[in-house]
Amino acid sequence: MSLAVYCATTWMTDERAEIARGLRRRDPSVLDRLIEQYQHRLLRYLVYLAGNRSLAEDLFQETWLRVLERGRQYDGKSPFETWLFAIARHLLIDTLRRKSPASLDALRDPGEGAAPLDPPAADPSAYELLAGREQETQVAAAVAGVPAVYREVLMLRFQEDLALEEISAVVGAPLSTVKSRLYRGLSALRQQMERSQA
Amino acid sequence: MNPDVHQRAQHLIAAALVEGLPAAEQAWLDQHLQGCAVCAQSAAGTRRALEALRWVAVSADRTLVEVTQQRVRLRARELAERQERWLPLVVSCGLAALASLVTLSYLWQGFAWMGEQWKLPALAWQAGLVSVWFLPASLTAVALWMQSRVTNGNHGTMHWSPALRGRRGGE
Numbered sequence: 001m002s003l004a005v006y007c008a009t010t011w012m013t014d015e016r017a018e019i020a021r022g023l024r025r026r027d028p029s030v031l032d033r034l035i036e037q038y039q040h041r042l043l044r045y046l047v048y049l050a051g052n053r054s055l056a057e058d059l060f061q062e063t064w065l066r067v068l069e070r071g072r073q074y075d076g077k078s079p080f081e082t083w084l085f086a087i088a089r090h091l092l093i094d095t096l097r098r099k100s101p102a103s104l105d106a107l108r109d110p111g112e113g114a115a116p117l118d119p120p121a122a123d124p125s126a127y128e129l130l131a132g133r134e135q136e137t138q139v140a141a142a143v144a145g146v147p148a149v150y151r152e153v154l155m156l157r158f159q160e161d162l163a164l165e166e167i168s169a170v171v172g173a174p175l176s177t178v179k180s181r182l183y184r185g186l187s188a189l190r191q192q193m194e195r196s197q198a
Numbered sequence: 199m200n201p202d203v204h205q206r207a208q209h210l211i212a213a214a215l216v217e218g219l220p221a222a223e224q225a226w227l228d229q230h231l232q233g234c235a236v237c238a239q240s241a242a243g244t245r246r247a248l249e250a251l252r253w254v255a256v257s258a259d260r261t262l263v264e265v266t267q268q269r270v271r272l273r274a275r276e277l278a279e280r281q282e283r284w285l286p287l288v289v290s291c292g293l294a295a296l297a298s299l300v301t302l303s304y305l306w307q308g309f310a311w312m313g314e315q316w317k318l319p320a321l322a323w324q325a326g327l328v329s330v331w332f333l334p335a336s337l338t339a340v341a342l343w344m345q346s347r348v349t350n351g352n353h354g355t356m357h358w359s360p361a362l363r364g365r366r367g368g369e
Contacts, residue, residue, distance in 0.1 A: 028274045032267050039258040047256045060258070061266045068270050069277070139250040157216070158248050164217060182216045186244060193247040 016076040023071025035064055038084060041160060045085055048155045050092055051144055059095065063088040078169060082162065085170040089152075142192035150185030153178055203230065207237040211244055283345075287338070294334050305330070 022030025042063060046056035066087050074083050143151060156167045168178045210227045213219055219227065231238045305327060313323030 026274050026277060028271045031270050031274070035263060035267050035270065039263050040256070043258040043262075044256040053256075057259075057262055060262065061269055064266050064270050065273055068273055139254050142247075143251060143254060154251060158251055179216060183212050186212050186215065186247075189247045189251065190240075190244050193250065194243065 012079075013076075016078075016080060019080050020074050020076030023067070023074050026068060026071060031064065031068055034067070034080070038081065041081065042084060042088060044159065045152075045155065046088055046092065048143070048159075049089065049148060049152050051148065051151075055092075055095070059088060059091050062091050066091060079162075079166060081160065082166045082169050085156070085160075086172070089170060089172075138196045139193075142189065142196045145192040145195075146185060146188045150181055150188055153181045154185040154189060157182055204234065204237055207231070207234065208240060211237070211241045215244065215248065287342075291335075291338065298331065302331075 019030065019034065043056060043060050046059050046063075047053055050056045050059065063084070067084065070087070074080065146154065152171065153167055156162045156170060157164070162170070164175055164178055168175045171178065173181075207227060207230045210219060210223055214224065214227065231241055309323045309327040309330075312318070312326075313320065
């Protein structure tokens, strides 16, 4: 068991070092691979955070350009996704500041038009499609009702499975704040779910 | 049952999910949930909410990924070209600075001689010397400024535009 853990840790460290080397060289093939690897996770994070798919897609591109330009700052010591999410977060905040001096809380409501949390493009049966869509719409509405600051940490913890310390690094807040946001977020999510099911 | 007990249970339900519980507290919670329907329902509700959160999938569009990769490659090429241009510039600036330092005393003597010949006040020929001294650096700065303007104008030529979104819809 410990051998497996050791091998996994060594492999992850090697992979991070390889990413850091590739980013220092600004190697397009490394970036191509990273975009492929993290496409869904990054977009999901941005959609959850911004509550607006169109804005999230624009920021998705800008994030990768920023990764290319600032790649030398990634030292390979922390997980790549932590660094990636932190960049995406800063970009979103910058974008919002340019538009209006709003905080992340102002993003509580999803943008008008298309549903911000679109169901996945799958090929289920008609029944599954109907039941699934209904449940997804319900969940999406409940999630969108949770304030963005809580939604963000909930998503990082329970969907991205990041450690509390990693979340703290992404959001740039102390560990105690992250925990407090998670507790409040859980409570808010549960209330929203209950409300949407009622 | 004491309301504090339920409050503690509620806190531990969330704590178990957020940061995990020590064995003793987990055992206490398990025992409490077996005997308290309200708290057990609350725990189940929280679990369901989190499962639902995982269930909502957001996937990136293929076109978005391809356009992003293309933009990144273009930008990488631009940055590489810029870096290639910078190296000779830095080397030549270094050499120019070195040459200026070495020739400063001769320049000073030359300008002093010219000032004497043309009966110029000391301030005038010294100002001339300073201008000549800064001329290469000023020209380089202007060239770099113009170059950066051109490069910034070309930056990110391909965007995830509404037209592309329309194309995605048509696929």
